[in-house]
Amino acid sequence: MRTTGANSASGRPHPAVLTDFDDTAAVQNVAELLLKRFGAPDWMDVRQRFPGDGHIDLKEYQEITFRAIQADRATMQAYVKEHANLRPYFRELWGFCQTNDFPMAVVSQGLDFYIQALLDKEGLGRVPIYAVNPKVPKR
Known part of the structure; x- marks a missing residue:
């Protein structure tokens, strides 16, 4: 996936849209x-040991908890499907990016399975996700 460069039709830069996930x-x-x-x-x-005192980083915090x-x-x-929600207009942002050939992805320190x-749930399973794949048993 090309994220930058000139758009062949207009000669303008071709943006990419990257978004965090939690909050x-x-x-x-x-x-x-x-x-x-x-x-x-x-x-x-x-959580009290993260992040201020430097004892553990985010990935280790997530794996422990x-x-x-x-x-x-x-x-x-x-x-998650029952209790969490995407922000209003997130679906519209995805549609805008698709219509205008702008790459879009979720880039997060969150865990891939809940993202x-x-x-x-929102019918947006095609949005690429770049997130933490934790070393946690799948049970």
Whole structure:
């Protein structure tokens, strides 16, 4: 996928649209939504070690907190589909990008499985996702 360069029809630069996910494309922080519902009781303690003191980075925080979840991915994906929402006009932005041949993708430190679930719910499963694929059991 070419993300920059001249548009052959107009000679103008060809933009790409990249968006974050939690609290950006999604109305809420979907990771926190899942942790509040399915997380271990101490997930907030782990969060206190991130990011300020430098003991753990975001990827490690996610792996620790999501590894402790007993729900399987299918259960979490169903919960996302029921309780999370994309921002108004996200679908229209995707349509605009498709119509105008602008590449668009979600680029996020969020976890791929819950991003995909919400995009699928909205009929936007074709939006490319570049996100964390955690080392967490799929159960």
